[in-house]
Amino acid sequence: MIPTLLPTYARAPMTFVKGEGAWLTEADGRRFLDLGAGIAVNALGHAHPALVQALTDQAGQLWHTSNLYRIPQQQALADRLVDLTFADTVFFTNSGTESCELAVKMARKYWFDKAAPDRVEIITFSGSFHGRSSAGIAAAGSEKMTKGFGPLLPGFVHLELGDMAALKAAITDKTAAILIEPVQGEGGIRPIPDRDLKEMRALCDEHGLLLIFDEVQCGVARTGRLFAHEWAGVSPDIMMIAKGIGGGFPLGAVLATQEAASGMTLGTHGSTYGGNPLGCAVGAAVLDIVSDPAFLGEVSRKSGLLRQKLEGLIAAHPDVFDEVRGIGLMLGLKCKLPNTALVSAGYQAGLLTVPAADNVIRLLPPLNITDEDLHEAITRLDAAAVQARQEQEQ
Numbered sequence: 001m002i003p004t005l006l007p008t009y010a011r012a013p014m015t016f017v018k019g020e021g022a023w024l025t026e027a028d029g030r031r032f033l034d035l036g037a038g039i040a041v042n043a044l045g046h047a048h049p050a051l052v053q054a055l056t057d058q059a060g061q062l063w064h065t066s067n068l069y070r071i072p073q074q075q076a077l078a079d080r081l082v083d084l085t086f087a088d089t090v091f092f093t094n095s096g097t098e099s100c101e102l103a104v105k106m107a108r109k110y111w112f113d114k115a116a117p118d119r120v121e122i123i124t125f126s127g128s129f130h131g132r133s134s135a136g137i138a139a140a141g142s143e144k145m146t147k148g149f150g151p152l153l154p155g156f157v158h159l160e161l162g163d164m165a166a167l168k169a170a171i172t173d174k175t176a177a178i179l180i181e182p183v184q185g186e187g188g189i190r191p192i193p194d195r196d197l198k199e200m201r202a203l204c205d206e207h208g209l210l211l212i213f214d215e216v217q218c219g220v221a222r223t224g225r226l227f228a229h230e231w232a233g234v235s236p237d238i239m240m241i242a243k244g245i246g247g248g249f250p251l252g253a254v255l256a257t258q259e260a261a262s263g264m265t266l267g268t269h270g271s272t273y274g275g276n277p278l279g280c281a282v283g284a285a286v287l288d289i290v291s292d293p294a295f296l297g298e299v300s301r302k303s304g305l306l307r308q309k310l311e312g313l314i315a316a317h318p319d320v321f322d323e324v325r326g327i328g329l330m331l332g333l334k335c336k337l338p339n340t341a342l343v344s345a346g347y348q349a350g351l352l353t354v355p356a357a358d359n360v361i362r363l364l365p366p367l368n369i370t371d372e373d374l375h376e377a378i379t380r381l382d383a384a385a386v387q388a389r390q391e392q393e394q
């Protein structure tokens, strides 16, 4: 019999009842150090007082009205995001997938309104992840995500990540946009080199294409800059965000330049919940904290500390770990044993990590994790490495 919950997830046998900072607790009191942060969602850990306050204050006032009316919390958050970024305008969604949908629609509508309705193709890359909607899986294009789901949304051109010559050759008069994660998350924490992002920007400028960055995972201070593309010194025309911006409340957004958004006129898009007062109140509280340069500096400092410790861990377990990669607190440990064995051994050591492609385990701790908790994470990773190797030998 099919379970009452549609069985699309292989769930680990833990049930958390409470969270505080970087820690999750089960009903029997067992504590886990959370280096997954709900897959880069709990940017400020669990039950951050400022977020609890923002949520509960707003919950006592007003939850939902409709985008039929003015929503001051939404307006304020949009203004703030525009102030802080390349963008001129913002549309709020409830998830990364929905942000992807709008980004795709926006790019196509842009060219339609420029009297080039055949320019519908969006170039994407191997290892990418853009959500599980029909457009999202078609954009990523991997068999794992698309097989069995019938005719895919057409108009995506899939290229090998890092093959800049192929990218140049793939641009035609049907190309509308290039879509890429500045740091691939699900694909195994693969940062795109700055020079490649710069070259993409140059190619888009040369051909008049739109550059779309999917910063759903790498954005919102995760890499130590407010948005990951800032490291490369290039801006997109359209950017998708979600995950960290809500700190655990479902919130996403598409940010765009005036030019890129020019096709999205009255009635061309909508959302019932997107940008509701609750989500935007929490999003504003998150953004206030993570956009502070001192906070961003701390993310980079902790990244340095964690990386240094991880290098030591790799040296201590050269048969278990291969390398560490990533930026800020978006780090990946490439494994020599199966990554899932290390994630499971982590559970036994009271540590949560997240597997990714390319045999990587992802370390995506809350951005405000303490140094003490980072040290503890290394102790537990060390225990997990010993355990995983023992099990492998049996």
Ligand SMILES: *Cc1c(COP(=O)(O)O)cnc(C)c1O
Residues within 6 Å of the ligand: 094, 095, 096, 097, 098, 100, 129, 130, 131, 132, 181, 185, 186, 214, 215, 216, 217, 218, 242, 243
């Ligand atoms: C998680 C993720 C998405 C999808 O976001 P959802 O909120 O799960 O819909 C899209 N793109 C990237 C890069 C992601 O990491």
